[in-house]
Amino acid sequence: MQKKLNRIYDGHMQALLFWMCWLVYFASYIGRLNYSSAMPAMIGGSVITASQAGFISMVYFFAYGTGQFLNGILADRLHPGKMIFAGLFASGLLNLAMGFLSGFGMMALFWCANGYTQAMIWPPIMRIFAKMMTEERKVKYCVHITSTMAVGTLASYLLSAAMIAAAGWRFVFYAAAVCMCGAALVFWRGFVKVEAYSAKHGAAEAYGGVEEHGGVVESGNVVKYEKTTEQGKAADTGSMPFGQLLTASGLLFLLIPVVVHGVLKDGVTSWVPTYISETFMASPTLSILVTTMLPIINLTGAYAAQFMYRRFFQKQEVKTASFFFLIATGALVLLWRFSAVNMFLTAGLLSVITASMMAVNTLFVNLLPLRFEKEGRVSTVSGFLNAMAYLGCAISTYGIGVLVQHAGWQVTIFGWLAITAAAMAVCFALRNRVFTVKLTQRCTRVKEEAIHEQMDLSDKRVQPR
Numbered sequence: 001m002q003k004k005l006n007r008i009y010d011g012h013m014q015a016l017l018f019w020m021c022w023l024v025y026f027a028s029y030i031g032r033l034n035y036s037s038a039m040p041a042m043i044g045g046s047v048i049t050a051s052q053a054g055f056i057s058m059v060y061f062f063a064y065g066t067g068q069f070l071n072g073i074l075a076d077r078l079h080p081g082k083m084i085f086a087g088l089f090a091s092g093l094l095n096l097a098m099g100f101l102s103g104f105g106m107m108a109l110f111w112c113a114n115g116y117t118q119a120m121i122w123p124p125i126m127r128i129f130a131k132m133m134t135e136e137r138k139v140k141y142c143v144h145i146t147s148t149m150a151v152g153t154l155a156s157y158l159l160s161a162a163m164i165a166a167a168g169w170r171f172v173f174y175a176a177a178v179c180m181c182g183a184a185l186v187f188w189r190g191f192v193k194v195e196a197y198s199a200k201h202g203a204a205e206a207y208g209g210v211e212e213h214g215g216v217v218e219s220g221n222v223v224k225y226e227k228t229t230e231q232g233k234a235a236d237t238g239s240m241p242f243g244q245l246l247t248a249s250g251l252l253f254l255l256i257p258v259v260v261h262g263v264l265k266d267g268v269t270s271w272v273p274t275y276i277s278e279t280f281m282a283s284p285t286l287s288i289l290v291t292t293m294l295p296i297i298n299l300t301g302a303y304a305a306q307f308m309y310r311r312f313f314q315k316q317e318v319k320t321a322s323f324f325f326l327i328a329t330g331a332l333v334l335l336w337r338f339s340a341v342n343m344f345l346t347a348g349l350l351s352v353i354t355a356s357m358m359a360v361n362t363l364f365v366n367l368l369p370l371r372f373e374k375e376g377r378v379s380t381v382s383g384f385l386n387a388m389a390y391l392g393c394a395i396s397t398y399g400i401g402v403l404v405q406h407a408g409w410q411v412t413i414f415g416w417l418a419i420t421a422a423a424m425a426v427c428f429a430l431r432n433r434v435f436t437v438k439l440t441q442r443c444t445r446v447k448e449e450a451i452h453e454q455m456d457l458s459d460k461r462v463q464p465r
Contacts, residue, residue: 005080005127005128005131005132005198006132006198006199006201007131007132007133007134007198008132008133008134008194008197008198008201009134009201010197010201011137013194013197013198014132014133014134014137014141016190016193016194017128017132017133017190017191017194018133018137018141018144018145019190020186020187020190020191020194021084021125021128021129021141021145021187022144022145022147022148023183023186023187024084024088024121024125024183024184024187025121025122025125025145025148025152026148026151026152026155026183027088027152027179027180027182027183027184028088028091028118028121028152028180029148029149029152029153029155029156030152030155030156030159030176030179030180031091031092031095031114031118031176031177031179031180032060032114032118032156033152033153033156033157033160034095034156034159034160034172034173034175034176035056035057035060035098035111036057036271036272036273036274037156037157037160037161037164037172037273038160038164038169038172038173039053039273039274040273040274040277041164041168041169042169043274045169047102047169048104048107050274050401050404050405051398051401051402051405052104052108053274053401054398054399054400054401054402055108055398055401056104056107056108056111057111057394057398057401058394058395058398059108059111059112059115059394060111060112060114060115060394061115061390061391061393061394062112062115062390062391062394063112063113063114063115063116063119064115064116064118064119064390064394065119065262065386065387065388065389065390065391065393065394066116066119066387067115067116067117067118067119067120067387068119068122068123068383068384068386068387068390069383069384069386069387070119070383071083071087071119071120071123071124071383072123072379072380072381072382072383072384072386072387073242073379073380073383074123075123075124075126075127075379075380075383076123076127076376076377076378076379076380078124080124080125080127080128081124081187081188081191081192081195083120083121083123083124084120084121084124084125084184084187084191085184085187085188085191086117086120087117087118087119087120087121088117088118088120088121088180088181088183088184088187089180089181089184089185090117090120091114091117091118091180092176092177092178092179092180092181092184093177093181094110094111094113094114094117095114095173095174095176095177095180096173096174096177097110098110098111098114098173099170099171099172099173099174099177100170119383122382122383122386123379123380123382123383123386124379125145126142126366126369126378126379126382126383127378127379129141129142129145129378130370130373130378130379131378132194132198138370139367139370142362142366142367142370143302143303143305143306143362143366143367145366146299146302146358146361146362146366147299147302149295149298149299149302149358149361150295150296150298150299150302150358151295151299152295153294153295153298154295154296156176157273157295159172159175159176159179160172163175240375242377242380242384245372245375245377245381246384249372249435249436250433250435251381251384251385251435253426253430253433254318254364254385254426254430254435255388256422256423256426257318257321257325257360257364257423257424257426257427258364258385258388258389258392259388259389259391259392260392260419260420260422260423261321261325261357261360261361261364261389261392261423262388262389262390262391262392262393262396263392263393263395263396263416263419264328264353264354264357264416264420265354265357265358265360265361265389265393268350268353268354268396268400268416271400271401271404272294272347272350275409276343276346276347278409279339279340279343279346279409280340280343280346293344293347293348293351294347294350294351294354296351297348297351297352297354297355298351298354298355298358299355299358300355301324301354301355301356301357301358301359301362302358302359302361302362304324304355304359305320305324305358305359305360305362305363306362308320308323308324308359309363309367316431316432316434317363317364317367317368317435318363318427318430318431318433318435319427319431319432320359320363321359321360321363321364321427322424322427322428322431324356324357324359324360324363325356325360325420325423325424325427326424327352327356328352328353328356328357328420328424329417329420329421329424331349331352331353331356332349332353332413332416332417332420333417334349335349335350335353335413336410336413336414336417339409339410339413361389364385364389365382365385365386365389366382368381368385368435369381369382369385371435371436372436400412403415
């Protein structure tokens with residue numbers, strides 16, 4: 001059954017809701033990236049081989065990507081708060097279990113389950129933003145929440161380095177479990193408070209459109225009353241099959257750059273500590289600490305995306321993304337030629353690449369799905385795009401391990417360069433396209449449905465004697 005949500009207009013309650021969502025997504029990164037931080041120690045201790053480590057990462061991202069799509073559909077229908085709490089708390093328990101395992105098969109199974117439970121977090125967050133936030137704040141918070149990726153990555157690396165140095169790789173997972181379960185409980189308590197307030201003071205909304213005839217829109221510090229007409233409500237395409245929505249909006253054309261950005265943003269990031277450790281003969285702890293440069297610079301990518309999107313690219317997501325793919329391509333050329341020169345130069349170039357992909361992620365996964373609010377498909381579209389990104393990530397994490405084992409890092413980096421250049425070319429070709437369902441298509445579909453409903457009613461009224 002569709003869970004109705006109420007839009008909140010009080011700034012303080014919207015801020016509280018945002019910080020609750022920020023906390024859970026931040027905590028999810030601690031229980032996600034801790035595995036890549038522990039990989040060098042696990043490989044060095046002969047717990048798993050490099051190809052097995054890559055396979056475990058692959059099944060995680062495959063489960064996470066599949067879960068993003070399935071939970072995206074569910075998040076547009078179920079209680080978002082319960083989904084977030086269940087996903088984060090279960091992920092914490094699975095992290096706890098990982099600390100007790102030693103066999104490759106069981107590790108792969110439990111980390112795969114962790115991928116699915118973590119996929120229960122992002123789609124309902126997007127629905128909360130779309131349905132419970134005002135227009136001004138939803139866009140702002142969609143950008144601000146990307147800071148969880150940077151802060152969460154940094155916290156995961158630092159916590160993991162401290163645990164490995166003090167007690168060993170198993171305590172990386174124990175510490176993550178404590179953080180995640182604690183954050184889940186804090187979120188649930190805060191969300192119950194916000195939901196109670198919204199039920200009393202908010203404006204009711206339901207799947208695919210507004211229930212009531214009036215709403216309120218916040219503009220700066222001024223609250224204005226906004227009318228919603230029956231025609232606006234009739235433009236809803238929440239019942240449109242998702243496959244038809246993909247073709248009608250043109251989202252299918254974006255699959256190549258979406259997948260490639262997932263390869264670079266998460267697939268490459270998973271291997272950075274191992275790459276630095278093997279290339280420069282650094283200890284696992286040192287390689288993790290050097291990698292902490294990534295999230296610090298990555299944070300600039302999200303805000304650079306917002307700035308370029310508004311200031312120079314007329315709020316066109318794909319045109320803005322092509323610019324950041326260009327930057328990543330240039331950085332990969334330099335990395336390919338000078339990767340073994342200096343550890344900090346290498347970490348800096350990797351930071352530029354991942355920051356550029358953070359910008360692309362903000363554009364594709366955070367901002368683009370908001371165009372589908374009238375269709376009631378924000379969570380579904382965001383989940384689908386995230387799923388495609390993590391499909392590429394799943395393939396790449398295993399593929400990188402195999403490629404490094406048989407061909408070395410130079411060939412692997414050239415492969416990254418080739419696919420990034422291809423994604424840039426696709427984005428450049430699609431730079432002027434607006435990815436949404438046209439109003440004429442919506443209205444035509446609604447008129448056809450109304451005619452069929454009237455015909456059905458007429459048939460029921462007129463019964464043959």
